[in-house]
Amino acid sequence: MMRVVRSVLALMFAAFVLYGMQHTRPLYSRITSPIAYSGGMNKRVEASAFALSLDSVRVARVLNTETFGKSKTYTSSGVWVVVEGEAEAKFETLGLTSGEWLSGSGVRYVLTDRVPATIEMMSGDVYQPGLPRRVLLMFEMPEDAVAGGTVVVARTKLLPLDDEIRIATNVSGKDIEPAITIRRNDEGPPWTVLPQR
Amino acid sequence: MDSSPAKVTSTRRGYWLSMAALVVAVPAALAAQTWGSIKDWRAQHLRQPVAATLGQPVDYAGASWTVTRFTRLAGSGGNAVVLAEFEAVAADPKALGAIPCEVRLADESGRAWQPTLFADPVLRQQYPEAEQRSLCGGVAFAAIEPGQPARMVASFSIPPAASSLTLSIALRSALPNYLSVGEPRT
Structure with missing residues (x-):
């Protein structure tokens, strides 16, 4: 009789443990999520494979581009956020193909694909070890997603457990310019954001 | 149910032989399953100039x-x-x-x-x-x-x-x- 009771108790205990494990199991996406390195504006944040610093965040209602003598205007029902900084690979040549704006409420906005490729955005460039390079990121988002946003940059969204740098911007969301222009340069820095500040 | 000493000994022997076989079979199965990955890793990371x-x-x-x-x-x-x-x-x-x-x-x-x-x-x-x-x-x-x-x-x-x-x-x-x-x- 005792043996039967012991067996039933062991079975119940095993079922309880399995139930607990099933319900506290982290999602696969969480287990393999990127390893985040965080920092603030105007500071070089070092991940294991690359480093990134951001020095300018500008918000505008209209975005103009000037490339090879051609001008184009991009309007939006929201606002444009233009971020500039510097990135550097640490040990091997790499690309930084993933850039996101993480709003204060947790909504993610990816880099815009409306701007022509003749404007060199971060995702189209190659980063060499020891050669820091200016980066440009442009996002389109609702006005209320700007305040307290965080820029998230990674080599790719597809590699599990890869580096991810998160830089908290100090943007209030109130300082919105009517329009800004990205001009492609033939020499020197690859672009200029106008009007200059 | 036959519980003669000979039968019990035979059952025990079978049990321990199975356990011993597991000790060999499990690592062998793991090695066979991951051999391709091990070869790829070696080719990528242990290069010979x-x-x-x-x-x-x-x-x-x-x-x-x-x-x-x-x-x-x-x-x-x-x-x-x-x-x-x-x-x-x-x-x-x-x-x-x-x-x-x-x-x-x-x-x-x-x-x-x-x-x-x-x-x-x-x-x-x-x-x-x-x-x-x-x-x-x-x-x-x-x-x-x-x-x-x-x-x-x-x-x-x-x-x-x-x-x-x-x-x-x-x-x-x-x-x-x-x-x-x-x-x-x-």
């Missing part, structure tokens, strides 16, 4: 390879530019061209650079003929007859302070071996 010097032909991956130029220039943006030219003579150029080829430059601290597709205008000004060459891979061997050299090029953008540079050429079929040429001393 086949050393060569500038101008000296070396047999590698079924062809005779010669690095004909390995030179460093001052780049236009404060960086340094490295130009490497090399050629391969193969009995079957088409077969060699079908194998993925990886060229890279490394320094003594372990940093590694990939080719930059003649991005720096200094190269086009000083070595315009090099731009006509192909990168390592299928295009370089496409119109080559057996026994003719396939001429290839790679250029790199590196920091001026990078030292003790090594050019490496790796063909997938020959891994973990790769061709390794050190920067000539000037």
